[in-house]
Amino acid sequence: MDESSVITVRNLTNRFGKTLVHQGLDLDVLRGEVLGVVGASGSGKSVLLRSIVGLQRPAAGQITVLGTEVLTDPPTDREEDRGDDPDAVQNRWGVMFQDGALFSSLTVRENVEAPMREKLGIDAATRTALADLRIAMVGLPATAGDLYPSELSGGMRKRAGLARALALDPEILFLDEPTAGLDPISASEFDNLIVALQKALGLTVFLVTHDLDTLHATCDRIAVLSGKKVLVTGTMAEMLTVDDPWVHAYFHGPRAHAAQPTQGTA
Numbered sequence: 262m263d264e265s266s267v268i269t270v271r272n273l274t275n276r277f278g279k280t281l282v283h284q285g286l287d288l289d290v291l292r293g294e295v296l297g298v299v300g301a302s303g304s305g306k307s308v309l310l311r312s313i314v315g316l317q318r319p320a321a322g323q324i325t326v327l328g329t330e331v332l333t334d335p336p337t338d339r340e341e342d343r344g345d346d347p348d349a350v351q352n353r354w355g356v357m358f359q360d361g362a363l364f365s366s367l368t369v370r371e372n373v374e375a376p377m378r379e380k381l382g383i384d385a386a387t388r389t390a391l392a393d394l395r396i397a398m399v400g401l402p403a404t405a406g407d408l409y410p411s412e413l414s415g416g417m418r419k420r421a422g423l424a425r426a427l428a429l430d431p432e433i434l435f436l437d438e439p440t441a442g443l444d445p446i447s448a449s450e451f452d453n454l455i456v457a458l459q460k461a462l463g464l465t466v467f468l469v470t471h472d473l474d475t476l477h478a479t480c481d482r483i484a485v486l487s488g489k490k491v492l493v494t495g496t497m498a499e500m501l502t503v504d505d506p507w508v509h510a511y512f513h514g515p516r517a518h519a520a521q522p523t524q525g526t527a
């Protein structure tokens with residue numbers, strides 16, 4: 262394994278019945294980078310994310326995260342292994358799902374505390390203080406801690422989901438469509454937040470998105486899923502030179518032009 266890879270996916274196969282989603286998929290995610298995963302709808306971006314974090318059992322392949330083979334044991338055994346061990350690899354990443362995936366019956370603070378309650382042997386006062394810190398880190402007002410998810414705007418719900426993903430002070434952050442459904446200003450603010458947190462906390466970020474602005478604003482590298490595998494990885498500049506019809510249409514289409522940073526303007 263490359264010393265600097267924190268996630269290594271090799272020869273991954275995923276299928277649902279007769280539908281083959283991934284076949285022979287390889288991917289490396291490097292320490293400290295923001296990697297954006299793009300691809301047509303149904304190309305398997307979310308299934309890839311879910312495979313890496315153990316929510317989707319692949320048909321074949323190897324996935325190594327932070328030096329640990331995550332597919333070695335049956336999921337039930339892994340669940341037991343996790344226990345209260347804060348060093349278990351599953352406790353060294355955080356996931357923010359598209360809709361925030363918050364518990365509707367819990368306040369924001371209780372949602373952020375939930376992973377800590379499960380994994381960390383710390384007292385209630387420390388847990389609350391840590392949760393409030395996470396809530397502040399994602400730019401939510403302190404008063405948001407007492408609110409229920411139904412009382413939040415879409416943007417606030419995303420931030421609350423992010424606060425929960427950061428609950429265990431992860432090394433890797435997985436984000437599934439972080440800006441989907443946000444207005445352009447909120448989306449841009451969220452992009453800035455991702456970059457600021459990544460830098461401040463030294464995170465590695467695995468980000469699934471359709472949002473070209475997010476790719477421009479946040480990503481060091483981009484991986485394109487096509488033909489059941491990762492077709493190409495590289496910087497945005499490299500994407501612009503890829504000779505593939507889908508990649509060309511995606512990065513050179515009308516929306517791509519709108520997302521390009523303007524150059525040489527007075």
Ligand SMILES: Nc1ncnc2c1ncn2[C@@H]1O[C@H](COP(=O)(O)OP(=O)(O)OP(=O)(O)O)[C@@H](O)[C@H]1O
Nearest residue numbers: 277280282300301302303304305306307308309471
């Ligand atoms: N639990 C499941 N059961 C059956 N099929 C599934 C399941 N999850 C995903 N699929 C199928 O796997 C394929 C890839 O789905 P996935 O959600 O990863 O695509 P995606 O690239 O994230 O798409 P989008 O950009 O639209 O979110 C799709 O054909 C989808 O229907």
